[in-house]
Amino acid sequence: MQPVIPIIILALPLAMFLVLGLFGNKMSHRLAGVLGTAGMGVTMVLAYITAFTYFFSGSGEFYDAETHTRLQSVIFNHDWLAFTDNLVIRLGFLLDPISALMLVVITTISFMVHLYSNGYMRDHHGVWEKGFQRFYAFLSLFSFSMLGLVVATNIFQMYMFWELVGASSYLLIGFYYTKPSAVSASKKAFIVTRFADLGFLLGILVLSFYTGTFNFTDLTSTEVADGVYRISEGTAEGIKNIFATSAAPVFMGGSVLTWALVLIFMGGMGKSAMMPLHIWLPDAMEGPTPVSALIHAATMVVAGVYLVARLFPLYLMETAAMDIIVVVGALTALYAAMVACTQIDIKRVLAFSTISQIAFMMVSLGVARPEFHHGLGYMAGMFHLFTHAMFKALLFLCAGALIHAIGSNDYTAMHGLRKHMPVTHITFLIGCLAIAGIIPFAGFFSKDEILTATLGHSTLWYVWMSAVAGLTAFYMFRLYYLIFWWKEHKVPQGHHAPHDQPWTMTLPLVILAVVSCFAGFVPMGNLVTWNGHEMFDNVSFFTNLGALDWSVASISLLVAIAAIALATVMYKKENPLPSKMKNALPNLWRWCHHRFYWDELYMFITHKIIFGCISKPIAWFDRHIVDGTMDAFATMTQKASYAIRSLQSGNIQMYVWFYLIGALLLGAITAICLM
Amino acid sequence: MFCCGVYGFITRRNMIAILISLELMLNSVDINFVVFNRFLFPGEMEGMFFSLFAIGLAAAETALAIAIIINVFRVSENIDVRDVTKMKF
Numbered sequence: 033m034q035p036v037i038p039i040i041i042l043a044l045p046l047a048m049f050l051v052l053g054l055f056g057n058k059m060s061h062r063l064a065g066v067l068g069t070a071g072m073g074v075t076m077v078l079a080y081i082t083a084f085t086y087f088f089s090g091s092g093e094f095y096d097a098e099t100h101t102r103l104q105s106v107i108f109n110h111d112w113l114a115f116t117d118n119l120v121i122r123l124g125f126l127l128d129p130i131s132a133l134m135l136v137v138i139t140t141i142s143f144m145v146h147l148y149s150n151g152y153m154r155d156h157h158g159v160w161e162k163g164f165q166r167f168y169a170f171l172s173l174f175s176f177s178m179l180g181l182v183v184a185t186n187i188f189q190m191y192m193f194w195e196l197v198g199a200s201s202y203l204l205i206g207f208y209y210t211k212p213s214a215v216s217a218s219k220k221a222f223i224v225t226r227f228a229d230l231g232f233l234l235g236i237l238v239l240s241f242y243t244g245t246f247n248f249t250d251l252t253s254t255e256v257a258d259g260v261y262r263i264s265e266g267t268a269e270g271i272k273n274i275f276a277t278s279a280a281p282v283f284m285g286g287s288v289l290t291w292a293l294v295l296i297f298m299g300g301m302g303k304s305a306m307m308p309l310h311i312w313l314p315d316a317m318e319g320p321t322p323v324s325a326l327i328h329a330a331t332m333v334v335a336g337v338y339l340v341a342r343l344f345p346l347y348l349m350e351t352a353a354m355d356i357i358v359v360v361g362a363l364t365a366l367y368a369a370m371v372a373c374t375q376i377d378i379k380r381v382l383a384f385s386t387i388s389q390i391a392f393m394m395v396s397l398g399v400a401r402p403e404f405h406h407g408l409g410y411m412a413g414m415f416h417l418f419t420h421a422m423f424k425a426l427l428f429l430c431a432g433a434l435i436h437a438i439g440s441n442d443y444t445a446m447h448g449l450r451k452h453m454p455v456t457h458i459t460f461l462i463g464c465l466a467i468a469g470i471i472p473f474a475g476f477f478s479k480d481e482i483l484t485a486t487l488g489h490s491t492l493w494y495v496w497m498s499a500v501a502g503l504t505a506f507y508m509f510r511l512y513y514l515i516f517w518w519k520e521h522k523v524p525q526g527h528h529a530p531h532d533q534p535w536t537m538t539l540p541l542v543i544l545a546v547v548s549c550f551a552g553f554v555p556m557g558n559l560v561t562w563n564g565h566e567m568f569d570n571v572s573f574f575t576n577l578g579a580l581d582w583s584v585a586s587i588s589l590l591v592a593i594a595a596i597a598l599a600t601v602m603y604k605k606e607n608p609l610p611s612k613m614k615n616a617l618p619n620l621w622r623w624c625h626h627r628f629y630w631d632e633l634y635m636f637i638t639h640k641i642i643f644g645c646i647s648k649p650i651a652w653f654d655r656h657i658v659d660g661t662m663d664a665f666a667t668m669t670q671k672a673s674y675a676i677r678s679l680q681s682g683n684i685q686m687y688v689w690f691y692l693i694g695a696l697l698l699g700a701i702t703a704i705c706l707m
Numbered sequence: 708m709f710c711c712g713v714y715g716f717i718t719r720r721n722m723i724a725i726l727i728s729l730e731l732m733l734n735s736v737d738i739n740f741v742v743f744n745r746f747l748f749p750g751e752m753e754g755m756f757f758s759l760f761a762i763g764l765a766a767a768e769t770a771l772a773i774a775i776i777i778n779v780f781r782v783s784e785n786i787d788v789r790d791v792t793k794m795k796f
Contacts, residue, residue: 685725685788689717 033085033093035108037078038125038183041135044075045176049169056165065153068168069146072175076139079179083132087559094127102564104128104253109185118244124185126248129560130341130414134182137421138331140547142175144425144540145326151536152322152432167207167320174200178331182338186246187236190339194232194303197332198225204327205319217315224312228302235295242288252345286352293346293353296339304336304390307364311630313387317379317441321432324379329386329428330421337393337417344397344410344562354398358489361394362496367628369503373510374624377441378431381511382424385467388504389420395497396482399489400562408488410562412481419474419551423466426544430460433533433541434515443511448520455538457516459545464512466548468505469592476589477552477576483588484581502591509599519606552576708735722776722786726769733765 048071056064086094086105093105109124149171153161161167177196184190199222206218240246286294300306305313316328327333340347340357347354365388372384393413400409433456438445450457466473469480479501487494555575557567568575602609614621623629708731715728737758744754780786783793 682792683788685717688713692713692717 033082033105033107033127035125037082038107038127041075041078041082041139042125042176042179042183044071044078045172045179048072048172049176052165052169052172056169059165061160061164064165064168065150068172069143069150071172072139072143072146075175075179076143079135079139082127083136086127086132087129100566102129102559102561102566104249104564106185106249121188121246122186123189125183126185127183129564130338131182133414133418133560134338135179137418138175138178138182141326141330141421141425142171142178144429144544145322146171148325148429148432148537148540149320149322151534152436153320163207167204170200170203170207171323171326174204174327174332178335181335184248186248187240187251187343188246190342191229191232191236194299194335195229197327197335198222198229198303201225201316201327201332204323205316207320207323208318211318214318217312217318221312221316224309225302228309229299231295231302232299235292235297235299238288238295239292242292248342252343287350289346290350290352293343293350294356296343297336297353297357300336300339301360302336303339304333304394305364305387306336306360306391306394307367308630310364310368310387311634314380314383314627317377317383321379321428321435324383325425325428325432328383329424333386333390334393334417334421337390337397337413340394340397341410341414341562344400347397348402356398358395358398358493361391361398362493362500363391364388365391365395365497365500366503369500369507370624371627372507373503374621376443378434378443378446378511378515379428379441381507382427382431385427385504385508386424388500389416389424389467392479392482392497392500393417393420395493396485399486399493401489402562404485404488406565406567407562408481409485411557411560411567412478412485414560415554415556416475416478416482418554418556419466419478419548422544422551423463423474423548426459426541426548427463427467429537429541429544430456430463433537436533436537443514446515447518448516450516455541456533459541460512460516462545462548464508467508468596469501469588470596471585471589472549472552472577474548474551476585477580478556480580480585480588484584487584498588498591501588502595505592505595506599509596510603513599513603517604708738720787720789722779722788725788726772726776729772730765730769733761737761 048068052064052068059067087102089095090097093103095102105127107125107127109122111120112123113121115121146168149167153164153167155161174197177193177200181190181193181197184193202218202222205221206214208214236246239251243251245251298309302309313328313333317324319328347357368384368388368391372381372388375381375384393416396409396413396416398409400407400411400413433453434446434449435441437449437453440446462473466475469476483494483497483501486497553573553576555568555571557575557579558571561567568579602613626632712728712730712732712735715731716725719725719728740754740758740761744751748754776786779791783791785791
């Protein structure tokens with residue numbers, strides 16, 4: 033494949049960022065919005081062309097027709113910084129199943145959000161939001177960074193773009209920079225993810241120090257031909273040998289490879305908001321809602337999942353690291369689902385739901401083993417990433433439409449909106465059905481694959497994750513009923529009677545809703561697998577339906593329907609049942625409502641322990657010992673000057689007198705010495 | 708003669724007297740130049756020229772000093788060095 037289209041895919045959003053960032057204030061709001069949206073639209077089309085070429089070109093550089101295997105292909109790989117022969121940092125474009133999939137996901141959601149923001153970033157009178165052009169510039173910067181991240185050919189390029197998405201996330205969370213809560217939320221997000229990235233960087237250094245390479249193709253595949261690579265089972269035995277022969281250093285009971293992979297996963301935990309580094313994501317909802325849809329639901333937060341998937345053959349060699357991923361993911365999934373049941377702010381419910389769903393993907397990757405259905409978990413994780421991006425972006429954009437109409441994030445201000453906002457109502461319902469896992473919506477298929485993969489690994493985690501899936505259905509329908517049913521406000525809340533939004537906002541909702549209905553039928557098993565082997569021989573529209581393991585699927589369907597029924601009973605009509613339940617389990621409710629006091633724990637650790645016990649003594653030392661020494665020097669000089677300053681009287685005759693006596697004395701001394 | 712000049716420069720309070728003492732010192736140095744030139748290097752002329760040069764500079768310096776003294780007198784009606792403290796910090 034010629035590198036022209038891939039280069040444009042990366043260059044166009046960057047160019048849009050520069051144009052809108054530098055000249056945005058000189059152009060009208062409408063032009064800036066149209067320009068940003070059009071740029072993203074072109075990028076989306078080009079990304080589709082690239083992905084379709086990759087998946088459907090038949091035999092060639094992307095596909096080995098004899099073994100039905102998709103290959104990794106380096107489109108271009110430019111030496112960017114060459115420090116030494118080994119230490120070369122490259123910028124390139126790697127096309128393989130997951131990067132092609134991510135190209136489609138990112139550009140689709142990004143385009144929808146660009147389009148949607150044209151309507152969202154104006155108030156009811158059509159007055160543009162302050163900083164509208166800046167908003168579009170940052171959106172373009174984010175799209176560029178995220179695209180650069182997923183097509184990275186080496187782990188260092190990935191790290192650079194990883195930081196860039198972190199920076200653009202920071203800028204967009206703090207978009208309303210006059211609001212103190214938004215400012216502190218952006219700082220929190222940046223600091224927490226930076227802290228996690230410290231682990232990522234250490235992992236990169238350890239890994240590249242022992243292997244001598246940054247390249248993903250060297251780390252995870254056996255070379256096939258010039259620029260084309262294949263991932264095979266027992267992959268990278270060479271890497272393992274490197275680790276084995278480099279004196280097999282063992283640190284605190286883990287091999288170097290285990291430590292490198294766990295540290296790299298720590299970076300993924302920060303970005304993907306896994307417990308205990310999840311605290312930034314709920315606060316990140318202070319940003320504009322389209323940003324939450326794009327960055328904090330669909331694309332950036334799944335970067336951690338993508339990272340694990342990218343290094344999957346390495347993780348396969350260290351099952352200890354995989355087990356850590358499963359445990360972290362499972363705990364996070366349950367935690368986030370429980371918290372989501374008690375939140376009042378609709379965006380926070382969706383944020384915790386996002387955390388929970390990403391944890392599903394993590395668990396899915398963690399339980400994937402080649403022995404079981406050719407690594408079903410890997411495929412399921414990426415499939416869920418794809419479907420989740422679609423329906424979660426849909427849910428967030430619906431939430432944005434609601435917030436825009438009502439002027440509050442609080443569901444108590446909404447209640448009974450189904451007649452006022454029919455389009456939003458239907459699309460939100462589709463999103464809820466998709467995330468709850470009701471056949472035939474998107475989430476059903478991907479979640480079912482995850483549960484099947486988990487069952488193949490261990491029954492405990494299967495039961496656990498099924499329970500979380502039930503909770504998911506429950507809290508989503510609780511949210512749905514509380515927004516659109518419950519009771520109707522006599523006096524409409526908000527500026528005026530709520531109604532559906534302009535077409536720029538409803539069109540993305542409808543498109544994403546349609547995608548959420550049908551995304552489940554994409555034969556992902558043939559497109560994205562860990563080693564590129566196709567799972568099915570013949571593909572049709574009903575491939576996924578035919579491949580279902582009905583013993584698992586029927587149970588998950590039953591759980592979801594039961595949970596929805598419970599939510600219907602509790603929340604459809606105004607009734608005292610929810611408060612009764614809350615009073616029956618007051619402690620559990622309080623802990624869930626306060627997110628299990630994680631934020632307070634962090635506050636305690638940072639303020640009381642780090643600031644109080646470490647920073648304060650150091651500050652005292654600085655102020656009194658270091659500064660004190662300097663002050664003493666100054667004071668001594670000053671005192672001495674005061675003492676001798678009367679000598680400088682300005683009286684020249686006095687000076688001459690001193691001079692004369694001095695000269696005579698010197699003469700006398702010289703004379704004595706010479707004698 | 709030089710010591711007379713030094714004594715006068717240190718002890719007198721009147722600016723004119725100080726100036727005169729200064730001239731005394733200068734002239735004594737000039738005489739020294741001429742005399743030592745005559746006795747030590749009879750054929751050379753550098754000492755002579757140096758004293759001529761010094762006399763010329765002394766004339767200019769005297770004119771400058773007198774001008775300053777006159778200005779000081781205009782301001783403070785007094786030419787005693789101990790009383791010229793107006794510009795002191």
